[in-house]
Amino acid sequence: MRQSRGHRNLTWNITHDLGVSIVAGEYSSGAAFPTEAELCLKFGASRSVLREAVKMLTAKGLLSARPRQGTRIESEDNWNLLDPDVLGWLLERKFSLALIREFTETRRAFEPQAAYLATQRATDVEKEGIRQALARMKAAEHGDDDPLQSDIAFHVAILKASGNRFFKQLEDLIDSALRCSIRLTNQFKGVRLASIADHGAVLEAIEAGDPDAAQVRMTKMLDEALELITEAENGNNQRLAARQAAAN
Amino acid sequence: MRQSRGHRNLTWNITHDLGVSIVAGEYSSGAAFPTEAELCLKFGASRSVLREAVKMLTAKGLLSARPRQGTRIESEDNWNLLDPDVLGWLLERKFSLALIREFTETRRAFEPQAAYLATQRATDVEKEGIRQALARMKAAEHGDDDPLQSDIAFHVAILKASGNRFFKQLEDLIDSALRCSIRLTNQFKGVRLASIADHGAVLEAIEAGDPDAAQVRMTKMLDEALELITEAENGNNQRLAARQAAAN
DNA sequence: ATAGCATATTTATCATATAATTAAGAAGGC
DNA sequence: GCCTTCTTAATTATATGATAAATATGCTAT
Structure with missing residues (x-):
C-alpha cells in the first residue's frame, strides 16, 4: 500500500x-x-x-x-506516531499489547464518528465499497477470501465514506496495525476478529440512514476488541507471574 | 512550540x-x-x-x-495531514472553513474519549495541569492572560492526561489549528470561544471520577463549536449568494 | 504493427571542499 | 577562586562537480 x-x-x-x-x-x-x-x-x-x-x-x-x-x-x-511509516516501524520491531491497545482506543474514537458521518455523506460508490467489503468478509468465512484483508477493507471503506480528510488519513494506519494484530489473534486463543453480524449491523445502519445507530454499532465492535486486548494483557500478566513464581 | x-x-x-x-x-x-x-x-x-x-x-x-x-x-x-507541519502549512495559506470543520470533527472524535480516559488515568500532576489551564482561562476573562493560549492549554492538558500516545500527538495539531481559528473568531461575530463554564464542567467530571460525564461534557463543547462553524459556513454562502446577486 | 534498441533526461549516488555553529577548554583579569 | 572572554576543535550545513542508474521517448528493423 x-x-x-x-x-x-x-x-x-x-x-x-x-x-x-x-x-x-x-x-x-x-x-x-x-x-x-x-x-x-x-x-x-x-x-x-x-x-x-x-x-x-x-x-x-x-x-x-x-x-x-x-x-x-x-x-x-x-515522534510522529500518526505517520504511517513510524507506526509501521514500531509495529515491526516493538510490537506490544500496550501499543495495540492505545491504537484501538484511537480507533474507538475515530471510527464510530466516521460511521456517523458516512451515514450522512457517503456517495453511492462509497456505500457500494462498504457492501463489497462485507461481501468479501462473508466469502472469507467459506475460505474464498482472506479474513484479515476483508476486515481491513471494511473499516477502510467506512473511513473513506466519512468525507473527512483527517479520517481518511487513518487508512494506512489501520492497515499497518490490523495487519500486525494478526499476531495477536494467533498468539491468544481468546482473541478473534469481530463477527460478520457486528459489521453487518453497521452497514445496515448506514443504509437505513441512521447515524446514531451506526455510531453505536461501531463503538460496540471496538469495545469488544478492547475487551479482548485487556484479556490478552491479563493473560500476559498471569503468564509473567507464573514465570516469576517458577523462578522462585 | x-x-x-x-x-x-x-x-x-x-x-x-x-x-x-x-x-x-x-x-x-x-x-x-x-x-x-x-x-x-x-x-x-x-x-x-x-x-x-x-x-x-x-x-x-x-x-x-x-x-x-x-x-x-x-x-x-x-499528504500526511496529521503531520503538524503539513497541517500548519495548510492553515497558513489555504485556510478554509471546510478544513476547520473537518478538523473539529476530528477533535470531536478524539477529545471526548481523551477526557474519558483522563478520568481514569490522569496523574496528580496532569490533573493539576488541567486545573492551572482553567485558572488561566479565568484570568484571561479579566485580561490577565491570553484567552486563546489558555483555551489551547486546557485542551492540550486533557490530551496529555489521557495516557494514550496517539492522543498526545494531537497536541501540536490542536495548537496549530486553534491558533489559526482565531481568524474565524474575528471574522464572524457569531463565533466565540466556548465558555469557561463548559470547560469547568469537564474538569469537575474528571475530578469527580465520572468518565461518562467528562465525555459527554467534552462532546457538548465540540458540538457547539461545530454548530458555530456551520453558521459561519452558511454566512459565507449567503455572502457569496449576495455577491452573485449583486453581479447580476 | 510490434518488438527491440538507442538515446536523452532526470534523479540517485559518490566524492571533496569550505562555511557556520557551538560546546568545551584556555587565557586573562578581578 | 571566580567570572568573562577568546580560542579551538568537532560536527553539521552548504556548495560543487562528477558518475551511475533508471526510464520515458522515439527510432529501427522485421
Missing part, C-alpha cells in the same frame, strides 16, 4: 533501517547517535545518502541535528 | 517555502514540479539543500521522485 512512495532506493532503505532501529530503542534516547561519518562507514554509503536519510527521519520527528552538537534522538513524545 | 525541531537553517526554510506553496496549490497536482536544477536556480541554493528539502517533503507525503520521470506532487490523499 505504502511502497508506492518509497521507491526502494538506497536512501529509503537506510531510512527504513535507521527508523526501525531507533523506534526499537537501539540508540538510547537523548544521546549517542552516530555521527555522519560513522553512519557512512556503517552503511557503506555516501554522505549525501546518509544526510538525506537523517533528514527524512527528522521530518518524522525521530531525530534532530545541530552543528557541533551532533544528531540526537528526539524524545518519544515528538 | 515546533520550532525546536527545525533549527532554522536554509534547508528547513526552503522545505517550509516549498511545503506552503505545494499545499496552496501553486504547483498543479500531478505534474509540473520544477526539476532539481530549476529549484536550485529559483532558491539560489545548492543541490544538496534542495535535495534534502525534497526528501523531507517526500517523507511527509507531499512529493515523490523518480529518475527520468522527475519529481511529482502526490495526490492530496497521500
Whole structure:
C-alpha cells in the first residue's frame, strides 16, 4: 500500500533501517547517535545518502541535528506516531499489547464518528465499497477470501465514506496495525476478529440512514476488541507471574 | 512550540517555502514540479539543500521522485495531514472553513474519549495541569492572560492526561489549528470561544471520577463549536449568494 | 504493427571542499 | 577562586562537480 512512495532506493532503505532501529530503542534516547561519518562507514554509503536519510527521519520527528552538537534522538513524545511509516516501524520491531491497545482506543474514537458521518455523506460508490467489503468478509468465512484483508477493507471503506480528510488519513494506519494484530489473534486463543453480524449491523445502519445507530454499532465492535486486548494483557500478566513464581 | 525541531537553517526554510506553496496549490497536482536544477536556480541554493528539502517533503507525503520521470506532487490523499507541519502549512495559506470543520470533527472524535480516559488515568500532576489551564482561562476573562493560549492549554492538558500516545500527538495539531481559528473568531461575530463554564464542567467530571460525564461534557463543547462553524459556513454562502446577486 | 534498441533526461549516488555553529577548554583579569 | 572572554576543535550545513542508474521517448528493423 505504502511502497508506492518509497521507491526502494538506497536512501529509503537506510531510512527504513535507521527508523526501525531507533523506534526499537537501539540508540538510547537523548544521546549517542552516530555521527555522519560513522553512519557512512556503517552503511557503506555516501554522505549525501546518509544526510538525506537523517533528514527524512527528522521530518518524522525521530531525530534532530545541530552543528557541533551532533544528531540526537528526539524524545518519544515528538515522534510522529500518526505517520504511517513510524507506526509501521514500531509495529515491526516493538510490537506490544500496550501499543495495540492505545491504537484501538484511537480507533474507538475515530471510527464510530466516521460511521456517523458516512451515514450522512457517503456517495453511492462509497456505500457500494462498504457492501463489497462485507461481501468479501462473508466469502472469507467459506475460505474464498482472506479474513484479515476483508476486515481491513471494511473499516477502510467506512473511513473513506466519512468525507473527512483527517479520517481518511487513518487508512494506512489501520492497515499497518490490523495487519500486525494478526499476531495477536494467533498468539491468544481468546482473541478473534469481530463477527460478520457486528459489521453487518453497521452497514445496515448506514443504509437505513441512521447515524446514531451506526455510531453505536461501531463503538460496540471496538469495545469488544478492547475487551479482548485487556484479556490478552491479563493473560500476559498471569503468564509473567507464573514465570516469576517458577523462578522462585 | 515546533520550532525546536527545525533549527532554522536554509534547508528547513526552503522545505517550509516549498511545503506552503505545494499545499496552496501553486504547483498543479500531478505534474509540473520544477526539476532539481530549476529549484536550485529559483532558491539560489545548492543541490544538496534542495535535495534534502525534497526528501523531507517526500517523507511527509507531499512529493515523490523518480529518475527520468522527475519529481511529482502526490495526490492530496497521500499528504500526511496529521503531520503538524503539513497541517500548519495548510492553515497558513489555504485556510478554509471546510478544513476547520473537518478538523473539529476530528477533535470531536478524539477529545471526548481523551477526557474519558483522563478520568481514569490522569496523574496528580496532569490533573493539576488541567486545573492551572482553567485558572488561566479565568484570568484571561479579566485580561490577565491570553484567552486563546489558555483555551489551547486546557485542551492540550486533557490530551496529555489521557495516557494514550496517539492522543498526545494531537497536541501540536490542536495548537496549530486553534491558533489559526482565531481568524474565524474575528471574522464572524457569531463565533466565540466556548465558555469557561463548559470547560469547568469537564474538569469537575474528571475530578469527580465520572468518565461518562467528562465525555459527554467534552462532546457538548465540540458540538457547539461545530454548530458555530456551520453558521459561519452558511454566512459565507449567503455572502457569496449576495455577491452573485449583486453581479447580476 | 510490434518488438527491440538507442538515446536523452532526470534523479540517485559518490566524492571533496569550505562555511557556520557551538560546546568545551584556555587565557586573562578581578 | 571566580567570572568573562577568546580560542579551538568537532560536527553539521552548504556548495560543487562528477558518475551511475533508471526510464520515458522515439527510432529501427522485421
